[in-house]
Amino acid sequence: MRYLARPLLRRWLSLSPQHVPGQLSPSEGGVLSPKQSSLRQSCSARPGLVTATDMVNHWQKVFETNGIPEARESSQYIVSFVLGAKTFQSLNSKSLCTPLTEMQQEQIQQLSRKRLERMPVQYVLGEWDFQDLTLKMRPPVFIPRPETEDLVSLVVEEESQKCANSGLSIPVPVPHPVILEIGCGSGAIALSLLCKLPQSQVIAVDKEKAAVDLTRENAHRLQLQERIHIIHQDVSHSSAKQFLLWGPIDVIVSNPPYVFHEDMASLDAEILRYEDLDALDGGDDGMSVIKTILALAPSLLKDSGSVFLEVDPRHPNMVEHWLHAHPDLLLTLRAIHKDFCGKPRFLHIQKQSR
Amino acid sequence: MNVPRLFHFTSFLREFPAWPRWGLRKQQLSLPSIPLFQAARRRNHLDLLSLDEAELKEQFVRGDGPGGQATNKTNNCVVLKHIPSGIVVKCHQTRSVEKNRKIAREILQEKVDLFYKGEDSDVFKEKKALEKKKQEKKRRAKENLERKKLFKEMQQLDKK
Numbered sequence: 001m002r003y004l005a006r007p008l009l010r011r012w013l014s015l016s017p018q019h020v021p022g023q024l025s026p027s028e029g030g031v032l033s034p035k036q037s038s039l040r041q042s043c044s045a046r047p048g049l050v051t052a053t054d055m056v057n058h059w060q061k062v063f064e065t066n067g068i069p070e071a072r073e074s075s076q077y078i079v080s081f082v083l084g085a086k087t088f089q090s091l092n093s094k095s096l097c098t099p100l101t102e103m104q105q106e107q108i109q110q111l112s113r114k115r116l117e118r119m120p121v122q123y124v125l126g127e128w129d130f131q132d133l134t135l136k137m138r139p140p141v142f143i144p145r146p147e148t149e150d151l152v153s154l155v156v157e158e159e160s161q162k163c164a165n166s167g168l169s170i171p172v173p174v175p176h177p178v179i180l181e182i183g184c185g186s187g188a189i190a191l192s193l194l195c196k197l198p199q200s201q202v203i204a205v206d207k208e209k210a211a212v213d214l215t216r217e218n219a220h221r222l223q224l225q226e227r228i229h230i231i232h233q234d235v236s237h238s239s240a241k242q243f244l245l246w247g248p249i250d251v252i253v254s255n256p257p258y259v260f261h262e263d264m265a266s267l268d269a270e271i272l273r274y275e276d277l278d279a280l281d282g283g284d285d286g287m288s289v290i291k292t293i294l295a296l297a298p299s300l301l302k303d304s305g306s307v308f309l310e311v312d313p314r315h316p317n318m319v320e321h322w323l324h325a326h327p328d329l330l331l332t333l334r335a336i337h338k339d340f341c342g343k344p345r346f347l348h349i350q351k352q353s354r
Numbered sequence: 355m356n357v358p359r360l361f362h363f364t365s366f367l368r369e370f371p372a373w374p375r376w377g378l379r380k381q382q383l384s385l386p387s388i389p390l391f392q393a394a395r396r397r398n399h400l401d402l403l404s405l406d407e408a409e410l411k412e413q414f415v416r417g418d419g420p421g422g423q424a425t426n427k428t429n430n431c432v433v434l435k436h437i438p439s440g441i442v443v444k445c446h447q448t449r450s451v452e453k454n455r456k457i458a459r460e461i462l463q464e465k466v467d468l469f470y471k472g473e474d475s476d477v478f479k480e481k482k483a484l485e486k487k488k489q490e491k492k493r494r495a496k497e498n499l500e501r502k503k504l505f506k507e508m509q510q511l512d513k514k
Binding site for chain 2: 143153280339
């Protein structure tokens with residue numbers, strides 16, 4: 001693999017000890033090898049103070065040379081992260097001009113090395129944001145996609161409207177919706193819902209132990225562990241009653257694997273090398289898990305309960321046809337919502353009340 | 355109408371990235387039946403003109419790919435344009451697309467209000483008040499410094 005980083009980086013990053021506070025000089029027991037220290041000395045004539053902007057530009061070039069996609073964005077996220085910020089744009093001008101310490105540069109280099117292996121930025125940083133939450137990320141647990149933020153908003157809106165539409169003149173206690181998430185991954189959807197619907201409870205299911213563990217970890221970090229029940233289970237091999245321990249379900253929400261099997265091979269290396277492919281592969285028509293969920297839904301849902309799904313843009317019609325072919329399920333496709341790129345992405349399916 | 359040039363709109367417009375590889379996704383934001391975005395009528399204590407979603411054009415650097423699960427793009431930058439005034443806001447302040455969209459609307463709302471109302475805008479008035487406070491603080495600090503200097507000089511004279 002072409003790797004420009006080392007020689008260029010060493011030169012670029014060499015600093016004369018007196019300029020950067022807190023940097024070990026060889027006499028203080030630093031761990032510089034003879035080669036490194038001579039490089040440093042040869043560059044001490046150059047007042048090479050390295051700023052955040054310098055680092056971003058440097059690593060962007062390295063990533064570009066090595067064919068890493070989103071070279072600039074990756075470099076910006078890594079540098080910002082080391083400086084304690086979420087994005088480069090959020091750094092103030094002072095941070096941008098302040099020289100970076102040796103430790104910060106070292107950290108940036110370590111993280112960038114991982115990115116050079118096509119590791120997704122979210123795994124490199126070990127965290128990512130979803131709506132208002134910062135969640136831990138760990139391979140191979142599926143990384144939440146930005147489109148899915150709107151899926152959460154749809155569920156919140158539906159539950160909020162329910163309260164509004166009760167329309168009774170006598171005050172009613174605020175309902176405590178029980179939400180079931182199938183395929184919780186890192187816990188993004190489940191935990192966001194718990195935050196936005198303070199009265200809700202969530203049952204989160206995933207067939208992968210790694211996902212269950214990560215969701216639990218994120219729940220604890222956000223102090224939401226009391227309101228979430230995390231179950232390690234494969235819904236294809238489950239009966240409904242395991243999920244009914246907290247009563248019938250108000251909403252089922254899922255971002256199930258929905259990639260068409262034939263499309264799997266053309267996914268980016270970031271995805272193929274690091275993410276759990278079972279979280280993506282939906283079988284020949286991308287609908288294998290979708291069908292499982294819809295088949296299970298009627299025995300889980302209250303009357304007029306809803307299923308919210310994120311799907312491939314080709315699925316809305318396919319799901320509609322499938323529901324017509326299975327009228328015994330008593331499920332109707334109520335709405336199709338677009339994502340922020342204008343693609344049909346979210347399905348709202350409702351259980352008919354008898 | 356006098357549009358004050360107090361603000362540098364470019365503070366939020368870093369250099370426009372070259373997006374030849376991704377292409378641009380120009381989206382007319384159509385209002386879904388459930389409004390996921392409602393530009394606030396009142397932003398905190400400021401009384402600002404409300405933005406009409408139909409007059410906004412939003413762009414994301416997402417490329418023409420399938421999106422959703424099939425991609426893992428981290429660029430969450432939102433570019434929001436107010437068509438009637440031509441004002442553009444670029445927001446990449448957070449790692450959440452939804453939050454960036456929200457913040458972009460808040461910033462755009464302020465700029466649009468300023469554009470149409472000029473000095474009558476609450477945005478202008480608030481900024482002016484802050485500037486004034488800052489100047490006052492500077493002036494007082496300067497005065498204090500001079501007073502101390504004078505005091506020291508007088509002490510020196512007394513010693514002699």
